[in-house]
Amino acid sequence: MDFSFPPEVEAFRTEVKAFLAENFDESMLDVTHDGTMHVPELHAALAAEGWLAGPVPKELGGGGRTALESIVLNEEMQLARAPIDAMGVTVITAAILMEHGSDHLKETVVPALLNGEALTSFGYTEPESGSDVAAAATKAVKDGDEWVINGAKMWTTMAHIADYVILLTRTDPDVPKHKGLTFFLVPFDSPGIEIQPVPTMATERSNATFYDDVRLSDDWRVGEVNGGWAVMKTALKYERGVAGGQFMSPPVIDAGIDWATNHERADGTRPIDDPAVRERLIRAQIDVEVCRGFAYHCADLANEGAMFGVEGSMTKLFASETFKRHCREIHDMMGAEGLVTLESPEAHRGGLIEEALRHSPVTAIYGGTSEINRNMVAEGFLGLPRAR
Numbered sequence: 001m002d003f004s005f006p007p008e009v010e011a012f013r014t015e016v017k018a019f020l021a022e023n024f025d026e027s028m029l030d031v032t033h034d035g036t037m038h039v040p041e042l043h044a045a046l047a048a049e050g051w052l053a054g055p056v057p058k059e060l061g062g063g064g065r066t067a068l069e070s071i072v073l074n075e076e077m078q079l080a081r082a083p084i085d086a087m088g089v090t091v092i093t094a095a096i097l098m099e100h101g102s103d104h105l106k107e108t109v110v111p112a113l114l115n116g117e118a119l120t121s122f123g124y125t126e127p128e129s130g131s132d133v134a135a136a137a138t139k140a141v142k143d144g145d146e147w148v149i150n151g152a153k154m155w156t157t158m159a160h161i162a163d164y165v166i167l168l169t170r171t172d173p174d175v176p177k178h179k180g181l182t183f184f185l186v187p188f189d190s191p192g193i194e195i196q197p198v199p200t201m202a203t204e205r206s207n208a209t210f211y212d213d214v215r216l217s218d219d220w221r222v223g224e225v226n227g228g229w230a231v232m233k234t235a236l237k238y239e240r241g242v243a244g245g246q247f248m249s250p251p252v253i254d255a256g257i258d259w260a261t262n263h264e265r266a267d268g269t270r271p272i273d274d275p276a277v278r279e280r281l282i283r284a285q286i287d288v289e290v291c292r293g294f295a296y297h298c299a300d301l302a303n304e305g306a307m308f309g310v311e312g313s314m315t316k317l318f319a320s321e322t323f324k325r326h327c328r329e330i331h332d333m334m335g336a337e338g339l340v341t342l343e344s345p346e347a348h349r350g351g352l353i354e355e356a357l358r359h360s361p362v363t364a365i366y367g368g369t370s371e372i373n374r375n376m377v378a379e380g381f382l383g384l385p386r387a388r
């Protein structure tokens with residue numbers, strides 16, 4: 001088997017590495033310590049390269065980047081610890097608007113998203129529906145020429161810095177749940193919106209957002225009335241390569257190897273001299289290679305025009321479950337020193353391992369929980385009976 005990428009993809013990797021060397025260094029992460037996972041200068045630089053619409057086809061106004069190039073951009077950014085959240089939300093929302101948006105949205109909002117001036121957020125999850133996203137209950141009702149929106153969304157990450165939310169609403173409660181959904185792009189400066197912070201144990205800030213008689217013209221509708229599920233499929237199509245954290249572990253493992261090699265114990269030995277420590281670190285590196293294989297396989301399928309399903313679930317499941325284990329084991333290996341947080345100047349590598357340990361559980365929740373992904377693998381790959 002030949003695992004190498006075509007030369008033009010490797011050339012793009014070199015370009016991305018050079019871009020990151022010029023536009024990102026870890027000190028820029030200081031602005032994320034309040035829990036907002038966004039580095040404005042980096043986002044602006046990505047926009048200037050034209051990479052925010054990279055994977056969207058050229059005929060729709062995107063960059064026409066292949067899925068292999070998208071995964072390489074995603075990989076290199078994660079290896080450098082550059083946040084990918086704002087890029088992922090922007091690419092997916094712009095792609096949705098380019099495919100399903102009204103002329104008004106294509107002419108006004110898309111250019112602002114792509115040149116990095118405007119930010120958006122996802123409004124799918126609600127207090128009573130998350131995994132079962134099609135059960136969304138936030139109501140949109142037609143009143144003359146306008147839509148009136150009422151409801152609440154949970155976990156609207158980045159809402160507090162975003163200009164818009166792409167909102168999943170129920171427009172017909174009397175048909176099967178997938179068939180009564182409609183998307184809107186809602187400007188956050190519309191009257192009737194409230195944003196409340198939701199802090200997390202990972203330091204990351206998310207939000208609860210509330211919509212009280214929010215009025216919008218039909219220009220803000222995205223896709224057909226009751227055609228929300230088709231729009232959702234477009235979102236999933238573009239998630240390949242740009243969303244998800246397939247390469248979250250390497251910086252943590254690297255920091256763990258660094259600590260184990262350079263830390264001297266009271267008896268003069270180093271943790272790396274302990275075969276049990278070496279075995280843990282080597283097993284973690286093997287997981288990274290397996291995960292890379294899964295991720296590249298998905299990108300390869302997408303490159304050939306296939307819409308992957310269960311392969312995406314396998315990748316997400318493996319990436320987040322092994323990330324949780326790597327963080328736990330490396331943190332455990334560090335003993336008391338692992339407890340030093342990023343606020344302390346003594347923290348090893350800026351407290352990266354301790355922070356990653358707190359962040360790792362959520363990676364098995366957002367973007368589809370591990371239980372849901374296990375169900376998908378069980379049913380779609382192993383042929384086990386449906387659990388629901």
Ligand SMILES: Cc1cc2nc3c(=O)[nH]c(=O)nc-3n(C[C@H](O)[C@H](O)[C@H](O)COP(=O)(O)OP(=O)(O)OC[C@H]3O[C@@H](n4cnc5c(N)ncnc54)[C@H](O)[C@@H]3O)c2cc1C
Nearest residue numbers: 122123124125129130131155156157365366367369371372
């Ligand atoms: C920090 C953070 C940021 C987020 N950001 C966003 C965002 O920006 N926009 C957005 O829309 N959403 C966001 N989410 C929401 C996220 O996608 C949901 O939390 C996730 O889909 C799970 O939904 P839920 O929380 O309602 O849990 P539930 O769906 O209620 O699940 C509860 C538990 O039951 C299990 N479960 C549910 N159904 C099944 C089943 N059929 N079989 C087996 N087990 C099952 C789940 O795995 C889980 O363990 C974010 C969440 C977090 C924590």
